[in-house]
Amino acid sequence: MSDRRVDAIGSGPLLSIAALVAATWFVAPVPPGGVTETATSDTVVVTAERAEQSDVAFAPGGNRVASSALNGRVHLWDAATGEELRTLDAHRRESYAVAFSPDGGRLATGGYDGTVRIWEAATGEPIRTLDAEPWPLDVAFSPDGEELLVGEADGDVLVHPLAGGAADTLEHPYDQNVMAVAWSPSGRRVAFAYRALRIRVAGRGPGAASDTVLRGHHRPLYDLAFTPDGGTLVSGSRDASVRIWDLRDDVAVDTLTTRMPAPFVAVSPDGGRLATGGANRTVRLWRLDAPRDTGRAVIRHDRLITGVAFSPCGDRVASTGLDGRVRIARLETGGGGCP
Amino acid sequence: MNAQDGDRERDDVDDRLRLADLAQEHESLRRSQRRLRMVVAALAVAVAVPLISAATTGRVANELVVEEIELVGEDGTTRMHLTPQISREAVTYGRRIIRGSPDAAGIVFYDEDGEEQGAMAVLDAGGIGMGLDSKTGQNGGLFVSPDGRSMDLSFWSNRGGGHRIDLGIDAGEGPSLEMQRGGEQVLRLPRPGGDGSGKGDDE
Numbered sequence: 001m002s003d004r005r006v007d008a009i010g011s012g013p014l015l016s017i018a019a020l021v022a023a024t025w026f027v028a029p030v031p032p033g034g035v036t037e038t039a040t041s042d043t044v045v046v047t048a049e050r051a052e053q054s055d056v057a058f059a060p061g062g063n064r065v066a067s068s069a070l071n072g073r074v075h076l077w078d079a080a081t082g083e084e085l086r087t088l089d090a091h092r093r094e095s096y097a098v099a100f101s102p103d104g105g106r107l108a109t110g111g112y113d114g115t116v117r118i119w120e121a122a123t124g125e126p127i128r129t130l131d132a133e134p135w136p137l138d139v140a141f142s143p144d145g146e147e148l149l150v151g152e153a154d155g156d157v158l159v160h161p162l163a164g165g166a167a168d169t170l171e172h173p174y175d176q177n178v179m180a181v182a183w184s185p186s187g188r189r190v191a192f193a194y195r196a197l198r199i200r201v202a203g204r205g206p207g208a209a210s211d212t213v214l215r216g217h218h219r220p221l222y223d224l225a226f227t228p229d230g231g232t233l234v235s236g237s238r239d240a241s242v243r244i245w246d247l248r249d250d251v252a253v254d255t256l257t258t259r260m261p262a263p264f265v266a267v268s269p270d271g272g273r274l275a276t277g278g279a280n281r282t283v284r285l286w287r288l289d290a291p292r293d294t295g296r297a298v299i300r301h302d303r304l305i306t307g308v309a310f311s312p313c314g315d316r317v318a319s320t321g322l323d324g325r326v327r328i329a330r331l332e333t334g335g336g337g338c339p
Numbered sequence: 340m341n342a343q344d345g346d347r348e349r350d351d352v353d354d355r356l357r358l359a360d361l362a363q364e365h366e367s368l369r370r371s372q373r374r375l376r377m378v379v380a381a382l383a384v385a386v387a388v389p390l391i392s393a394a395t396t397g398r399v400a401n402e403l404v405v406e407e408i409e410l411v412g413e414d415g416t417t418r419m420h421l422t423p424q425i426s427r428e429a430v431t432y433g434r435r436i437i438r439g440s441p442d443a444a445g446i447v448f449y450d451e452d453g454e455e456q457g458a459m460a461v462l463d464a465g466g467i468g469m470g471l472d473s474k475t476g477q478n479g480g481l482f483v484s485p486d487g488r489s490m491d492l493s494f495w496s497n498r499g500g501g502h503r504i505d506l507g508i509d510a511g512e513g514p515s516l517e518m519q520r521g522g523e524q525v526l527r528l529p530r531p532g533g534d535g536s537g538k539g540d541d542e
Contacts, residue, residue, distance in 0.1 A: 054433035070433060096434045112435055137434055153437050177436040195436060199504045218497040219476040222432055238431075239497060260474050263432065278432070279452070279474050304452040306433035322433060322452055 016156050025055055028078040043299075044082040044328040046075075053273055053320035059121065062103040062311040065318050067297035067326045068095035074109050075156075076121070079316060079328055097138045102145045106162075110136030110228065116150055118162070124324050127132045130167070138180045151178030153221040157192050159302075170202060180223045184230040189247070199235055201247060212250045216243055222263035227288070234274060234288075236263035256291040263308055268314040275317050277305030283319045283329070299327045304318055316323040416453045421446050425460055450474070 051071040058065055059113025064085065066078045068076065077083065078335035094280050098206055099108045100121065116130040130150070138151045150162045150167075157170040157178055170179075176196040180331040183190050191201045199214040212293040219239035226233055232253075234247045241267055242256040262278035267288065272289060275298075277283040283299035308319045318328045379472025410419040423444045428435055431454060445460030459469045470477050471494075479494045488510035495503040500521035507515045518526040 052433060070430075094430075094435060103343070134437070135435065137436070153435070176439075179434065220431075222434075238474075238476055279454070304432065304454070320433075 006105065014176055016191050042330045043079075044079065046077055046082045046084070046326045047324050047327075050324045052095070052303075052322045052324055053306060053326060055098050056318045056320040056326060057098050057165070058309050058311045058316070058318060059100045060102060060312050062313050062316065063327060064104075064121075065326065066098045066100065066107055066307075067307075067320050068098040068109060068111075069324075070094045072111060073115075074098055074107070074119075076107075076124075076328060079311065079318070083326070086161070087123050088119060090119075091115065097136060097140050099141055101141045102143055106141075106145075108139045108141065108148055110139050110150065116148065116160075119307070128162075132158070137178055140181045140183050142183050143185055149181045149183055149190055150190075151181040151192050153177045155194070157181065157190075160188075173200075174198060179221055182224040182226055182233075184226045185228055186230050189226075189230065191224050191226070193224050193235060195220040197237075197243070199220065199224065199233070201233065201250075208289055210245075212247075214243075214245050214250060214252070216252050216255075217241065219261075223265045225265050225267040226269050228269060229271060232271075232288075234265045234267055236265040236276065236278070236279075237261070238263055242274070242291070244291070247292075252292060256286065258295075262305075264305060265309045266310045266317070266318075268310045270314055273310075275308045275310060275316070275319075277301075277308045277319050279304045281305060281321070283308055283317060283327075285317070285331070298329045301325060355396070412451065416449070416451065418449050418451075419446060420449070425458065429455060 020294065021151055043116055051069040051073065053067050053069050054070045056065060056258040058079065063079055065079045066074060067077070068074050068090070069109045070092050072089065072091040072095050074088040074095055075084060076086040078085055082115050084236065088109070090109040093112040095109055095111040096111040100106070101108070105121055106127065107121045108116060109119065110116045111131060112133050112135045114131065114133040116132045116136050117126060118128040118130070119126055130148070132150055132152055136150050140149045142148070146162055148162055150158045150160060152158070155172040155175045155178060157172055159168040159170065170190070174194045175194045176194045177190050179195050180193040181190065188204055189201055190204055191199060193199050197215065197217050200211065201214065202211045203209045214235070217235065217237035217239050219237050221235055221237045223236040224233060231247055235243050235245065238261045240258050240261045242258070242262065243252045244254040244256070245251065246253045253322050258276070258280065260278065262276040262280055262284070266275045266278045267273070272288055274286045274288045276286065281301045281304055282297045283305065284295040284297055287294040298317060299319050301319065302323035303321050305319050305321045308317065310317055315330070316328055316330050318326060320326050383519045406423060408421040409417055411420050425440060425443045425445055427437060427440055427446060429438050442463040443460035445458055447458045450456045452518070454474070455472060457471045461467045468480065468482040468484060471479035478496060481492050483490045489508065491503045491505065492506040493503065496503070501519065502521065503519040505517045509515070513529070516526065516528045519525065
């Protein structure tokens, strides 16, 4: 916006000088990196530069957590101590998505600058930049780590071969934001959630299952998660419901209704538990086979929650919030995901 | 797991959450202190600049002319935005999305998390409307057509199978009222087959 008129108080040097003085004298400096607020045996809370956080992911070993922020940065944290391991100036503007490769060696991030960037997770060195105009909203590595699924704001879903080559554009019948993408554990199916109230599940590779569209949510979708056997898909929506879909019959077999929207979902590695978070500012754990009766609060944020993730062993759950915090809670029982 | 184990587990979780809440509260107080200093600074500027300006020019300002006004909460969260061009993009749950709204000027209201909670807009193509949102989405709307031939007021909820009430006026068909309970229509006036005037529909 240019040439703004501020006739009432005048513009010019007086205002500029006053603002500069105020900024210099009164505004507390912002720490350059993240701050570990508390780290106990049960809970780790970290604050990343007071920047609103948008997504969270555990590394495959469970010892590191990555979070993306609306100031464009991506932080890597020690999951046990909350120590900040690395800060990536990942994107020029907002970062929305973060995902580790299955071997933990690479990190994919997506942001409002219209790019997806692949990073060496250990060193923070950039490996590759992928075009994702207008901008990506979610990313997911294939289980073999050879492809990256990207959901974009214009409705495109792209599969990028990470060894090089052109991206495969999946059909996009809805000209709407792809809010979430997920790869089934076998790599034979991909699912993407449109803001336009539909989930599309597409087969990948020869002999894959046919494509299907799941409908039922009344308000925009935000997140998806497959169960470890790939037979069930969980979807979270702003309509204050979480739906559990049986992909053999393409029907919702259960619907968890919450008082406030809890559109971010994660399934534990053993497939037994579901974590949800959203406008209620609370991460709750549910039993996937009886979700309506089992909700238990494990994390609270000051503002709404923007991402939840289980650790690969199911012994921790992490969340990000608009309060600028990443919270990691140790759970009483493991999720059976590790030997 | 027996009932005692369940209780113990809940107690443990509560203890941990209380500890986390205390740490959180401490940080919140520190941030409040910083915010207060910023507010004092902003107030000092806001008061001093017009005073100095008036004193030096002899002019008392009685008009503010700007292109946009954005009101923010003490933590910087946008709560109200008055703009001649409502953005086609919106940030929701930490993600910027394309919402494909028509060109319009208006006021957008936001909740304490910065999520849109409603708007009043004048469309560039004509017409004026208002949308009233809850945390789960839009639940009410009002629209007046640019030619003044139709006006509609609606409220709805997707809970309980879907309830809805629509009240409208059309210059040609006259007034109408329609209600749905649990997704089923329970009232429609004038009744289908009526002459549109509403007269005699209840006979």
